[in-house]
Amino acid sequence: MRGSANPPFVEVIVQSRAAWFAARLALCGAYMLGGVIKLTDWPGAVAEQTHFGMTPPALWAAITIAVELVGPLLILTGRFVWLGAGMLGVFTALAALTANAFWTMPPGPERFAATNGFFEHIGLVGGFVLVAMLAGRDRA
Template identity: 30%
Template sequence: MPTLIHELLLSPAFELMARIILTSFFWVAGVFGIVKFNLMVQTIKGYGLPAPKLIVMLMVTTELAGSALLITNAADLGWLGAGALGVFTLLSIPLGHAFWKLEPPKKMEEFQIALEHVGIIGGLMCAAALTV
């Protein structure tokens, strides 16, 4: 590996940027959940889940707190933030992207989203391993 790339990969600025980019979906979604709380509640109601306001509050908290922990690694708890976001993402597949229940072409669209979620979970697993 070229020295320049090696030094870049080991730099604190690169690591911070990687954590911010990896969590960008979550903190943007968390802020959206605050700004558009009622819309999010209606979306959760549409899935037939109980206590939609509580679920949205828990979603926003998980997205923002998990992102903050992973970005800052506060109290060496970056692994916990990555884990919380990973579990959150995994749970969103059967709850929001149940492709196996759908007909084409929607089935393929939701399958692709589920695969993207699996990829994000892999990235969060790597991030968790790098915080210890």
């Protein structure tokens, strides 16, 4: 096995438990915030699901809240990280397909924004795959 190709100061950062936690918090923060906001504004959460055509909207709002709160909790506590990352990864992929279906839109600013949103979501899915991969390396 070869040594790290990282400069020593970078290696200190990437091996740090604090940096590992901060990275997971940054990845999960928007989901936690979204879950709390939806939980405190149930009518808004149901309206959001109605907007995206999810039926029954109350059931999907409850599922969304559960995923947005439980997934980050698992990732941040280091318990069943693979499950939390899987929950959020699948949720994010489905959200990308539902909320950012750019391929169904005519050219223009809305399609441009949806295309960017879709690929940003795919990047987050990749981040959750990496978290699940790295979690087994005694970092949590």
